[in-house]
Structures are given as C-alpha cells and as structure tokens.
Amino acid sequence: xxxxxxxxxxLTDLDDFITPSQECVKPVKVDKKQGKSVAKIQIEDDGxxxxxxxxxxxxxxxxxxxxLNDCLxxxxxxxxAESVLITQQSxxxxxxxxxxxxxxxxxxEQKVVVVSVSPQSRASLAARYSLSSSETxxxxxxxxxxxxxxxxxxxxxxxxxxxxxSQREFLKRFARKEEDKKALPMLASACPGWICYAEKTxxxxxxxxxxxxxxxxxxxGSLVKSFFTKQQGLDPQKIxxxxxxxxxxxxxxxxxxxxxINEFETREVDCVITSGEVLRMLEEEGVSLSxxxxxxxxxxxSNVCGEELLCHAGSGSxxxxxxxxxxxxxxxxxxEVEELTYKTLKNKDFQEVTLEKDGIILLRxxxxxxxxxxxxxxxxxxxxxxxxxxxxxxxxxxxCLNGGGQLKPVADxxxxxxxxxxxxxxKAEHLSAPEQDTRVAELYQTWLESVGEETARQLLHTQYHAxxxxxxxxxxxx
Numbered sequence: 001x002x003x004x005x006x007x008x009x010x011l012t013d014l015d016d017f018i019t020p021s022q023e024c025v026k027p028v029k030v031d032k033k034q035g036k037s038v039a040k041i042q043i044e045d046d047g048x049x050x051x052x053x054x055x056x057x058x059x060x061x062x063x064x065x066x067x068l069n070d071c072l073x074x075x076x077x078x079x080x081a082e083s084v085l086i087t088q089q090s091x092x093x094x095x096x097x098x099x100x101x102x103x104x105x106x107x108x109e110q111k112v113v114v115v116s117v118s119p120q121s122r123a124s125l126a127a128r129y130s131l132s133s134s135e136t137x138x139x140x141x142x143x144x145x146x147x148x149x150x151x152x153x154x155x156x157x158x159x160x161x162x163x164x165x166s167q168r169e170f171l172k173r174f175a176r177k178e179e180d181k182k183a184l185p186m187l188a189s190a191c192p193g194w195i196c197y198a199e200k201t202x203x204x205x206x207x208x209x210x211x212x213x214x215x216x217x218x219x220x221g222s223l224v225k226s227f228f229t230k231q232q233g234l235d236p237q238k239i240x241x242x243x244x245x246x247x248x249x250x251x252x253x254x255x256x257x258x259x260x261i262n263e264f265e266t267r268e269v270d271c272v273i274t275s276g277e278v279l280r281m282l283e284e285e286g287v288s289l290s291x292x293x294x295x296x297x298x299x300x301x302s303n304v305c306g307e308e309l310l311c312h313a314g315s316g317s318x319x320x321x322x323x324x325x326x327x328x329x330x331x332x333x334x335x336e337v338e339e340l341t342y343k344t345l346k347n348k349d350f351q352e353v354t355l356e357k358d359g360i361i362l363l364r365x366x367x368x369x370x371x372x373x374x375x376x377x378x379x380x381x382x383x384x385x386x387x388x389x390x391x392x393x394x395x396x397x398x399x400c401l402n403g404g405g406q407l408k409p410v411a412d413x414x415x416x417x418x419x420x421x422x423x424x425x426x427k428a429e430h431l432s433a434p435e436q437d438t439r440v441a442e443l444y445q446t447w448l449e450s451v452g453e454e455t456a457r458q459l460l461h462t463q464y465h466a467x468x469x470x471x472x473x474x475x476x477x478x
Contacts, residue, residue, distance in 0.1 A: 089272050090271070090273065094113075097111060097113060098149070101148055102148065111239065112234060112240070113240045114153065115149050116158075117137065117153070117154055117243075123401065123422045123426035125140070126425045127421045127425055129290045133428065137154065138297060141294075141297060152297075153300070153302050154302035154304065155216045156216075160432070160434045161223075162219050163319065163323045164435070165213040166188070184390075188393050189462075190216065191396075192247070193247070193249040197374070199464055206381070212463065217272075218254075221254070224241045224268070225241065226447075236261055243273075244274070244278055245403070246405050247396070251272045254271075274404075275403075276405055276406065276408070311432065313433075314340075315399055325340065325353055332363075333363075341353065346373070347372075351366065365390045398419060401419060402419055406422070
C-alpha cells in the first residue's frame, strides 16, 4: 500500500513506517515465563514467528499491536499499511465512539464529540462537490451532527492565535538576533512532517531556529480541552475531539506526548481524520454532500462572519510568511505593506520576499515547500549562508492544499487542475486580519490571562526533542 505521509517522511533513512527493507522495532510479543529460557525465534517463509524452546517445542507468537502511542518518530516504528493508525487515528474510531455514545445515552456517560475542520480540507471537499467553501462547511456540519457529533468548529479560528503568536515570537527573536546567532531565521512550525524530519535528522542544530508556536490543530486542542470544557462545565476527558486535516502527518502530531494532558489523562486532539476519510464516511453513509440540507455553523470556535467562513491572506498553508512579514515591516520599520511581491527562485516551491529601503534589505523572507528545497535550506544554515529572517517551511510540494490526505483527482482530471480548483475555492473566502479579530482579542484578555502567563505560554507554544543515534539504534530524548 502506498504511504500517504509527506515526502519528508518517505525517505529511505527517515521512514516513520516500515518499508520492505526495514523491520519494525516491536515485531512480536514474547511472554517470558520464570525459570524457562527462550532458545530462539524462528521466522517462517510466510512471515509468521515461532518460539522454539530448548525441548524442540514450537509456539506461534502473536504479533504485537502497535498504536501511535508507541511511535517515537524514529526510523521504522510504525507500519506502512496504516493499520497502526486505525486503532486511534481513523474514521472507524470516530464511528466507534459515536456508536458507544448511543449505547450510553441513557446513562449520562456519553462523551461530547467535537469535530474541528481545517480550511484546506474544506476546500478539497468543496472542489469534489462543486460547492463553495462556506456551503461545504454548513453541509459538513449537518452531516457530522446527523451522525451524533455535538459541535463542528473551524481551525481557521485557532490559526488566528497561531499567526498572532508567530508575529510576536518573530519580533522577540529579531530583537535578540545580535546576541543569539540562532534567533534567526525563524522557521515556521505548523508542518509536523517538517518537524519530525528536523528532530530526527538535524536535532539540536536545527531545533533552536524553529518557532515554538503551536500549529492551528494543537491550538484548537488547547481551546477545546481547556477553554471550551470550562465553558461547558466538563472535564477534558469527557470531550472527544476530532480534527479533519489535509495531511496524514497530523496524526503523528496529535500523538506527541507534549500534547497529552497528564492531569486528566487525555489528549488535546483524540483523533485525526483526513479529507479523504471524510469522503469515505460520506460514501459509507450512502450520501452526497451536495444532497445534505445545510445546517447553521457553530460560531463559538470558528472564524466566521454571519453564515460565511473567513480565511487568512497568504499561502494555502496558513499564510505565515504573509502575516509575519507585514507585521514585522510595520512594527520594526513603519512600512505598511499593501501587497507582497514574490520572487520565484529555483522552482515554484521556493519563493522569497524582500523589504528594501535606500538599497538596503531590511527583511528577507522565504517560502520553502517540499523536501528538495528543505534540504537546500538546511545545508545553507549549516554553512552559515542563509540570508533569511523567516522561512515558511512545509513538507509537501505546493503546501498543505496538496497534502497527502486531500482528495485525489477524478477521472479525466489532472493533479494540477484539481490543485488549481482547490486553491481558487480556498482563496474565495473573505479575508480576515488576525489583529482585528475581536473574539480572539477577548480570549487573550479573559481565558489566557485567567490561567496565568506560564500556562498561557504552554497552551499556545510547544517544545521539540532531538533524536540521537546510538550504536544500539535510535534513542529519543522525550
């Protein structure tokens, strides 16, 4: 089965899944009995394992069940067949929770199910059904609620926090660039494929450059399991939080120990499903999104104006370069940037933007998508040749709108044609400026100030962990 992980995670030496040339680090389960030694493990031609005791008796061994809890983001710890993802990170798991909720309805023990949909997934589904992005959102809301979901939110709302935090972090880094040689360039951190690669391959060298700001998915995790639970008077473990993402790598991101709430023994994001898995759910239910009666949008945690969802300016990967650049130009140099002029370098996935005054370059930003460009970026950093102050880094060529979890072209449609259609639908939404979002500003003043500065920092930021290679394999520092 072909992998749907980003290209960064599909390289021979960097796989987060087993390829034919690799063995899983946890292939079989051996129950040791006191007083008896195991002679050897024999592997048959069909791949089955047998324990051969000293007396010659053979016992077939059970393959160990590996979930994303076991994933160390090292080399080959989960399988390419994606069966590893089904246990906790699939639409089948969402169905299981919804079925259980129906059984527990009378007992009051059911969970409140929240689904947060990414703008990229919404655009992908809109292209398939020839709908607008907002119309798709209203029909998805109806579809999920008909299945038993209680709330459907939009991660465009949490992205506003992510953009604002990225802006503030950049200004702080820029101010200390003289004494801290790794303050700049600041590298965007919303792409889990890129983060996983950086941790495993370049470790302590590259991690200081990466923004600590959480991705929109994980800030939504904070909003749902911290703010929303308090609003509803619920404990976080009573919420089952699902995100709909354009990317399989997001499943790995949600499973990171950093995003587990130890106090309540729950993850901030319990399950991640892709745009393609939503399509599968529609097909399994025997319905077309076009035929579903729209429902009103849930506005509490959605980037919405009336019945229309809003989007952010910039790229389809979130617009980090756009918003950090325009904010920095204004705050640092008093320049109001009305429109960004991108210069394409070696290929369309490597572009840069510069701010010049009197022939002097004040700011130089870049967008670097796809592994070949990421490699070039890292090598420039290692040689001390990187000219950039900020880089929007994404693992997938063409960025998140082209993620591995997005819908595939239909018959007689090329990948290029589909991507162009998805981009047009994504950018057709009305623009929203993060600095002007009054509801987000209110949450900064109420929710975040009420939890204290350190807790607020933890809810909106994260940390990274270098993976060290050793003679015994890989050791991860978590």
